[in-house]
Amino acid sequence: MAGIALDGKVPAGALGEKWSRHRFDVTLVNPANKRHYSVIVVGSGLAGASAAASLAELGYEVSCFCIQDSPRRAHSIAAQGGINAAKNYPNDGDSVYRLFYDTIKGGDYRSREANVYRLAEVSNAIIDQCVAQGVPFAREYSGLLANRSFGGAQVSRTFYARGQTGQQLLLGAYSALSRQIGLGAVTMHPRHEMLELVVIDGVARGIVTRDLVTGRLHSHAADAVVLATGGYGNLYYLSTNAMASNVTATWRAHKRGALFANPCFVQIHPTCIPVSGAHQSKLTLMSESLRNDGRVWVPRTQGDTRAPAGIPEAERNYYLEERYPAFGNLVPRDVASRAAKEVCDRGYGVGATGQAVYLDLRDAIDRVGRTAVEQKYGNLFQMYEQITGEDAYQTPMRIYPAVHYTMGGLWVDYNLMSTVPGLFVLGEANFSDHGANRLGASALMQGLADGYFVLPATIGSYLAEGARAPAGTDHAAFRAAEQDAEQRSRRLLEVSGNQPVDHFHRELGRIMWDRCGMSRNADGLREAAARIPELRERFWREVNVPGSGGDLNQPLERAGRVADFLEFAEVVIQDALARNESCGSHFREEHQSEDNEALRNDADYAYVAAWEHRGVGEPAVLHREPLEFEEVHPTVRSYK
Amino acid sequence: MRWLLDLLSTSIGKKVLMALTGLFLVLFLAVHLYGNLYLYAGEEAFNHHAESISGNALIRIVEVVLFLSIIAHAVSGVQLTIRNRRARPQRYRVKRRAGFSTLASRSMIVSGSVVFIFIVIHLRNFFYEARFGRAAAGESLYRVVSETFALPGYAALYVIAMVLLGVHLAHGFLSALRTLGIEHQRYTPVLRGVGLLLAVGFAAAFASMPIVFFVRSLA
Amino acid sequence: MTLHLEIWRQPGPEAGGGFVSYEMDDAVPDMSFLELLDVLNERLERAGEEPVAFEHDCREGICGSCGFLINGRAHGPLRGVTACQLHLRHFEDGERIVLEPWRARAFPVVKDLVVDRSAFDRVIQAGGFVSVNTGSAPEANALPVPRADSDRAMDAAACIGCGACVASCKNAAAMLFAGAKVTQLALLPQGAPERRRRAAAMVEAMDAAGFGNCTNERECEGDCPKDITFANIARLNREYLAAKLTR
Numbered sequence A: 001m002a003g004i005a006l007d008g009k010v011p012a013g014a015l016g017e018k019w020s021r022h023r024f025d026v027t028l029v030n031p032a033n034k035r036h037y038s039v040i041v042v043g044s045g046l047a048g049a050s051a052a053a054s055l056a057e058l059g060y061e062v063s064c065f066c067i068q069d070s071p072r073r074a075h076s077i078a079a080q081g082g083i084n085a086a087k088n089y090p091n092d093g094d095s096v097y098r099l100f101y102d103t104i105k106g107g108d109y110r111s112r113e114a115n116v117y118r119l120a121e122v123s124n125a126i127i128d129q130c131v132a133q134g135v136p137f138a139r140e141y142s143g144l145l146a147n148r149s150f151g152g153a154q155v156s157r158t159f160y161a162r163g164q165t166g167q168q169l170l171l172g173a174y175s176a177l178s179r180q181i182g183l184g185a186v187t188m189h190p191r192h193e194m195l196e197l198v199v200i201d202g203v204a205r206g207i208v209t210r211d212l213v214t215g216r217l218h219s220h221a222a223d224a225v226v227l228a229t230g231g232y233g234n235l236y237y238l239s240t241n242a243m244a245s246n247v248t249a250t251w252r253a254h255k256r257g258a259l260f261a262n263p264c265f266v267q268i269h270p271t272c273i274p275v276s277g278a279h280q281s282k283l284t285l286m287s288e289s290l291r292n293d294g295r296v297w298v299p300r301t302q303g304d305t306r307a308p309a310g311i312p313e314a315e316r317n318y319y320l321e322e323r324y325p326a327f328g329n330l331v332p333r334d335v336a337s338r339a340a341k342e343v344c345d346r347g348y349g350v351g352a353t354g355q356a357v358y359l360d361l362r363d364a365i366d367r368v369g370r371t372a373v374e375q376k377y378g379n380l381f382q383m384y385e386q387i388t389g390e391d392a393y394q395t396p397m398r399i400y401p402a403v404h405y406t407m408g409g410l411w412v413d414y415n416l417m418s419t420v421p422g423l424f425v426l427g428e429a430n431f432s433d434h435g436a437n438r439l440g441a442s443a444l445m446q447g448l449a450d451g452y453f454v455l456p457a458t459i460g461s462y463l464a465e466g467a468r469a470p471a472g473t474d475h476a477a478f479r480a481a482e483q484d485a486e487q488r489s490r491r492l493l494e495v496s497g498n499q500p501v502d503h504f505h506r507e508l509g510r511i512m513w514d515r516c517g518m519s520r521n522a523d524g525l526r527e528a529a530a531r532i533p534e535l536r537e538r539f540w541r542e543v544n545v546p547g548s549g550g551d552l553n554q555p556l557e558r559a560g561r562v563a564d565f566l567e568f569a570e571v572v573i574q575d576a577l578a579r580n581e582s583c584g585s586h587f588r589e590e591h592q593s594e595d596n597e598a599l600r601n602d603a604d605y606a607y608v609a610a611w612e613h614r615g616v617g618e619p620a621v622l623h624r625e626p627l628e629f630e631e632v633h634p635t636v637r638s639y640k
Numbered sequence B: 001m002r003w004l005l006d007l008l009s010t011s012i013g014k015k016v017l018m019a020l021t022g023l024f025l026v027l028f029l030a031v032h033l034y035g036n037l038y039l040y041a042g043e044e045a046f047n048h049h050a051e052s053i054s055g056n057a058l059i060r061i062v063e064v065v066l067f068l069s070i071i072a073h074a075v076s077g078v079q080l081t082i083r084n085r086r087a088r089p090q091r092y093r094v095k096r097r098a099g100f101s102t103l104a105s106r107s108m109i110v111s112g113s114v115v116f117i118f119i120v121i122h123l124r125n126f127f128y129e130a131r132f133g134r135a136a137a138g139e140s141l142y143r144v145v146s147e148t149f150a151l152p153g154y155a156a157l158y159v160i161a162m163v164l165l166g167v168h169l170a171h172g173f174l175s176a177l178r179t180l181g182i183e184h185q186r187y188t189p190v191l192r193g194v195g196l197l198l199a200v201g202f203a204a205a206f207a208s209m210p211i212v213f214f215v216r217s218l219a
Numbered sequence C: 001m002t003l004h005l006e007i008w009r010q011p012g013p014e015a016g017g018g019f020v021s022y023e024m025d026d027a028v029p030d031m032s033f034l035e036l037l038d039v040l041n042e043r044l045e046r047a048g049e050e051p052v053a054f055e056h057d058c059r060e061g062i063c064g065s066c067g068f069l070i071n072g073r074a075h076g077p078l079r080g081v082t083a084c085q086l087h088l089r090h091f092e093d094g095e096r097i098v099l100e101p102w103r104a105r106a107f108p109v110v111k112d113l114v115v116d117r118s119a120f121d122r123v124i125q126a127g128g129f130v131s132v133n134t135g136s137a138p139e140a141n142a143l144p145v146p147r148a149d150s151d152r153a154m155d156a157a158a159c160i161g162c163g164a165c166v167a168s169c170k171n172a173a174a175m176l177f178a179g180a181k182v183t184q185l186a187l188l189p190q191g192a193p194e195r196r197r198r199a200a201a202m203v204e205a206m207d208a209a210g211f212g213n214c215t216n217e218r219e220c221e222g223d224c225p226k227d228i229t230f231a232n233i234a235r236l237n238r239e240y241l242a243a244k245l246t247r
Ligand SMILES: Cc1cc2nc3c(=O)[nH]c(=O)nc-3n(C[C@H](O)[C@H](O)[C@H](O)COP(=O)(O)OP(=O)(O)OC[C@H]3O[C@@H](n4cnc5c(N)ncnc54)[C@H](O)[C@@H]3O)c2cc1C
Pocket: A042, A043, A044, A045, A046, A047, A048, A065, A066, A067, A068, A071, A073, A074, A075, A076, A077, A078, A079, A080, A081, A082, A083, A165, A166, A192, A193, A194, A195, A228, A229, A230, A231, A240, A241, A242, A245, A246, A248, A249, A285, A404, A405, A426, A427, A428, A429, A440, A441, A442, A443, A444, A445, A447
């Protein structure tokens, strides 16, 4: 595959016309024939549920898989803040073009223009669709939809349902999916984990899953396979992601030939509740909206252990306001996160671990009164108190950045098809639209755009055009894939060492966070690259996975995912090492200006890095998809 | 008619039947109490009233509805209770309440069953005597009542049954309204008060009769 | 702090189960309840024993995966808090804590504290949706929705489908769950055209799944981690009755 030419299949024509032209150009499947095509959708998050429902509505025979006991529990449920769309209801100057522009710029010019433009274009239809499903978005007294500005955007384009936007959108998609399940148009397989992608003659033809309750392996054949399996943030052990979020599905597909793009682009969210001890199992996000009214600071003296209230104004360092007078506390996520790390690394951090900064709403409370603050952020203060036991009306919150979102993912073309024909990838699992950094409220938009509108339009031409020989689950490739999966489980069960799975996951997370986290340098990355294989070997020697493969075995599930993370970590590091520039979430210490700002290198790195698997422990091979900017011209982001 | 049978076969349908029959019984209790209060107006007034209703054709029809209601209410009450028990085949070892249920709400089947037994005895004591027994043969119904209540066992049974009826209604009245879908932030608390008032009122008023007659019999 | 746990262990759906005691002397007040189980499980795994199976995913109180009875209360003693958000600082040092799975005929035990809640999905599949195909939606602002209605719809929509209402109800009824969905969609003009059909179908599915029936005692509301109110049940009754009387 060495000479592989990555063709993004971007349609010709003016940017604004590409999508409608493309929809006209694609081959349509005769309505009566649709039921003869079967599609497997792995994942029931926003992307998977919306795709499965929409494809079934069109008449395809769909089966859908998820790990949780119900499709409604996919990780998308946890999104809080909102979803963007270019409706311009507030009349504040928004447009499809502005949303497109902001997303490209926010992604630090590392995404494909045509994809992003399409995303902005379909954003409005998403809102229409969700409202029609009964998603209770916030409204004004007029009865019309409310908007707010989010993540430092200069227009109010974010639709929200209290602090539970992801939940409401997912329940909307879940209801559409449920309807199709009820009608018999979708066969749902909850508590099924995809362990292998089955590729026959270079084409994706099915998957092998493990029934998590009985432990049984099953083969499923179809005309196309869609992965909507979410992000891999849990590579870092501690993240804001749900516990079951994993790289397994995409990694196994990668091992079967799908290229993995930009794996090192990992977003770190600046406002999370800090780690409280060794038992910590995940990190909780505090909505970014707090930065609208809160001020971030640390004491001016290192190791200051006084209570925050006892620290006089003059001895507080409002470092974001000082460094970025124009944007202050509202600088983008990556900038805010890095700044927090920097002050903590220099010994100014607060709290028991020294790994936290203050987010202080005192001034806002003084200015508008406690009631007003309570109305706006009451639920966040409550959540903070539940977790920390502290009353943030009395004492400032402590926050610290945490891994939150992964822009990287399987490489896909404009049709959302990976480098393996017949394998489509949607949502956070693909790399497509956010470049090196995702804007707030854009992931929900992308997941639903992919599932409701893009895939249903593009999958048809693949199905209609390719004449494929029928390949049922009795094909040898399925047997072989089942055996691979079976063997892997057996090996995990047979190690019988003396360390629990989480022990290795924690250590892996530590390495990645320290060396390939908010800021990276070549030495650190090389050190990490050396430690990962060693850790992987130890895992396969010392892990203890009790129980059997024949029933619900949670340690076995986790072990499989951690084993994949231990392989995947290497390509993340390789990608980070190969990208000798700082862009978006990827900050290479070697590439910064004198005042510590990121230095992007458009001349040499304006490309998508797509990696080809060559075997575990072998270096992956880099393929580049150059990014051409016809519409917007890359400029240096500045928030000073 | 199919829709009706359909309705009655579902859980909520059965509940609606319970609620309607229950409320009908409450209404009956009011009418019944009105009649019984004649006991305090003296023998003549009471007997006169009793005769006037037993001669009324409308009342006869309502009586039939009443019997059917009691049967329907009791049967679906038992059915629902069994169904609900079956919905949790294995009990919890430790179960604590969140704090909204009451003793009354938890023991509807007990209070209902006692009331049912009471009703059977009560019908035998008075209804039978009034229509087919001693009073039908010309004796004073008032005498029948005062003699019955002079027996400590009967008096006690009546009082206990009336207390349990009160307990039944303490939950039953509001519960029936909710079953019928009536619930409102502002009015539900008022209706709860009405329910409690009815419960205490009926229990006290009905129980006062055996007590008064028993005490009189001692004198 | 030290805690004495008594946990229901059951190897599989068909197998019998029983309580097993565990001494936890390394509990920390800042831990969440699930993190306490993590610590226990790591200990068990290290010793090559099977850890306690329990369900969890988001660990921030929104996915509805977690949940079991903690000392007789669904999700534990605090109101409006899921097990994953319940921290040990709310327990006494030395306390004995009993953990039991949701128990209901409609929620058979899968293993230890894990139960099968697919009955909830079937209730939604029967009618918990608006029958709108992708692409056929009108402009989002074409239909204004009074803010009060949309707020109340959101209150109901906050249900996370964890099953605590069923677990806490003495009749193992699913009326709060079904009522919340029926209410949400009945309050919105988008859901109104099918409101009757929806209510009827969901109640049927609920009965078929083997749930009990509401006796209007409101215990479910008290144990609901999302404060879904009991009024939703009256609404379900109303919608159902209207459906049956008019269809
Ligand atoms: C705390 C938090 C808050 C957020 N807030 C926002 C926000 O306000 N706005 C915004 O736009 N974005 C937000 N995001 C990001 C956004 O929620 C996610 O990017 C998005 O929901 C991902 O959706 P998805 O459909 O791609 O994947 P997911 O929702 O992660 O779904 C993945 C699905 O795949 C299944 N799956 C995974 N692996 C396998 C396997 N091997 N076999 C079978 N099934 C598998 C899972 O069971 C699940 O059903 C937030 C993220 C977090 C963590």
